[in-house]
Amino acid sequence: SQTIHQWPATLVQPVGSPLSLECTVEGTSNPNLYWYRQAAGRGLQLLFYSVGIGQISSEVPQNLSASRPQDRQFILSSKKLLLSDSGFYLCAWEIFTGELFFGEGSRLTVL
Amino acid sequence: AQKVTQAQTEISVVEKEDVTLDCVYETRDTTYYLFWYKQPPSGELVFLIRRNSFDEQNEISGRYSWNFQKSTSSFNFTITASQVVDSAVYFCALSEAGTGGFKTIFGAGTRLFVKA
Numbered sequence: 001s002q003t004i005h006q007w008p009a010t011l012v013q014p015v016g017s018p019l020s021l022e023c024t025v026e027g028t029s030n031p032n033l034y035w036y037r038q039a040a041g042r043g044l045q046l047l048f049y050s051v052g053i054g055q056i057s058s059e060v061p062q063n064l065s066a067s068r069p070q071d072r073q074f075i076l077s078s079k080k081l082l083l084s085d086s087g088f089y090l091c092a093w094e095i096f097t098g099e100l101f102f103g104e105g106s107r108l109t110v111l
Numbered sequence: 112a113q114k115v116t117q118a119q120t121e122i123s124v125v126e127k128e129d130v131t132l133d134c135v136y137e138t139r140d141t142t143y144y145l146f147w148y149k150q151p152p153s154g155e156l157v158f159l160i161r162r163n164s165f166d167e168q169n170e171i172s173g174r175y176s177w178n179f180q181k182s183t184s185s186f187n188f189t190i191t192a193s194q195v196v197d198s199a200v201y202f203c204a205l206s207e208a209g210t211g212g213f214k215t216i217f218g219a220g221t222r223l224f225v226k227a
């Protein structure tokens with residue numbers, strides 16, 4: 001069966017520090033992968049999606065970047081975090097009929 | 112432009128009450144998908160249901176039922192005989208077939224509190 005994991009689960013980082021959140025999917029090949037952000041008490045904002053290795057589409061200009069170095073690995077990064085980057089980050093993979101399956105989430109607090 | 116509106120920010124009910132979560136969507140596409148997801152306090156979103164634009168049949172799964180009406184662009188979700196474990200944030204979502212894959216637009220979510 002397919003599984004998705006992301007880590008770390010919780011992260012507290014100072015402003016200006018780098019960020020790396022990692023997501024891996026198992027049990028499927030060539031999935032579409034997504035990074036979403038959920039600000040406190042708000043809905044989900046699509047940040048990036050990828051349809052294949054090295055292929056990244058950005059939905060919102062921001063302080064973040066994404067990479068997909070392997071088929072089932074999706075990484076969210078930042079060189080210098082801002083206070084506004086705080087939030088709950090969710091990685092997801094998608095099957096061809098559109099259902100999204102989410103990881104456990106990573107809660108980032110920037111101080 | 113696509114849009115999903117969940118007008119109810121929070122709903123509070125007492126256990127065993129029925130509750131309906133509203134969802135209204137906008138799209139110019141003729142082919143699209145609608146979804147409901149549940150986000151329990153743990154944070155991970157859980158897929159509940161997918162409905163495509165050509166299938167207006169209502170669906171029932173246990174205590175959950177969904178009413179899809181294209182005429183009013185609505186996809187409402189009803190929980191019958193609510194339970195404390197139903198307490199969560201529920202998201203309605205709309206998906207189009209974009210270039211290279213689907214892109215899903217989420218509503219702002221409705222937080223449901225079920226009191227014992």
